[in-house]
Amino acid sequence: MGKNTPKAIRGTQDIFGAEAEAFAFVVETFERVRKLYRFRRVEMPVFEKTEVFSRAIGETTDVVSKEMYSFEDRGGDSLTLRPEFTAGIARAYLTNGWQQHAPLKVATHGPLFRYERPQKGRYRQFHQIDAEIIGAAEPQADVELLAMADQIIRELGIVDVTLHLNTLGDAESRDAWRAALVEYFRAVKDELSEDSQERLEKNPLRILDSKDPRDRKFVADAPKIDAFLSEDAKAFFEAVTSGLDAAGVKWTRAESLVRGLDYYRHTAFEFIPDEGSEAASKLGSQSTILGGGRYDGLMESLGGAPTPAVGWAAGIERLAMLVGEKGEPKADVIVVVEDDTANAQNHAWYVLHVLRDEGYVAEMIATGSPRKRYDKAVKRGAGAIFKCGYETHGLQVEGSIEPALFELLERLS
């Protein structure tokens, strides 16, 4: 590489070969399964007015101030590269009159951007698959959404991953729980980690998933949401869990699983690799592969009518790390041009034309030393190797190919 060559932006990746195949496999599986559940495809802009995200996420955390890719366009508007799908979809729901389709099931995938320090499974431009059900207040929506997530993960062949499920209750339950937590942790403030002492003021729920042992010993005995759930919230959660059981979705209760943002209500969930599993070690410390919840409070923050909704997103890169090697498929036929005559070359073009029109995967080797071209084809591997020389054309079959292709190649010889 010359020192004059521009380098890739930090946190971006050039995905190629086997990794790109795994990436594509994730997206293809998602697309296939999402149709089984009749989630409708949406394509969203990659950037929005900054306020779409800042109002949705809330100004509270430094997420907005520090971790968004924001810039001014020529008209002076502040725009932001989308850090998530949900806010943009909510905006579209409100500005396009999609209320008429409620309850609306939509799915999408693509790149997202967050200004973060890159590490394993974490990039500045990363990619997610995403599913949302908007305008549905019923727990059935949560169940269906989770059933789809579960099926996608299973069909990807990912094992040793468990659905961790919690409820945050309705607004009243949640506020009461939060107050109790603050009171509980404040009493032992001096014994908490420095980070958690700060969390106590900024985001007390987050103390619950602190990794610091100083915090963990208090987390076990912290007030539980269950004690604060209203009857409605309790019934909602029970409907979700019994629905999951009936739908064959395995789950585990995770009382410490929380969401930082205020608009989340009721169901919150993450699919996480089991401790000590191969999946867990492949992912490092960024272990959640799919996460989401019910965000009944979001639409109002964007100036819309109160609208219940639930959704999830999953990192394609992280899923791709778990799907195993997806080798690039071999060609059905490799056509070897055995000498540099126009005869040989043109016959090769003709053979390739016929093969590809018939739907066979075919490529040509026609460069480098003529003597080594055949070896090159053998190394690359193919169902059949077809040789084009000045006068003769020959067929070499490796392993077994289907009779129709064999006959076609014989005819072309």
Place this chain on the structure above:
RNA sequence: GCGAUCGUAGCUCAGUUGGUUAGAGCGCCGGUUUGUGGUACCGGAGGUCGGGGGUUCGAGACCCCUCGAUCGCCCCA
């Protein structure tokens, strides 16, 4: 923003307590052998050892700065 580890050919790496013209394998290119072919052999291209400064008679190795990568912390919509 903080911390740890690491930057030597296109790729994976070796380079001994600092010591003559910087190495291997794979890949690439060419040739020989084989001659119906996945082998073997020979040769070639390709590196200001991430960049800058310093210590030294001498630095790929040691020190400082810088850039980048990886992993972790914070954060996690």
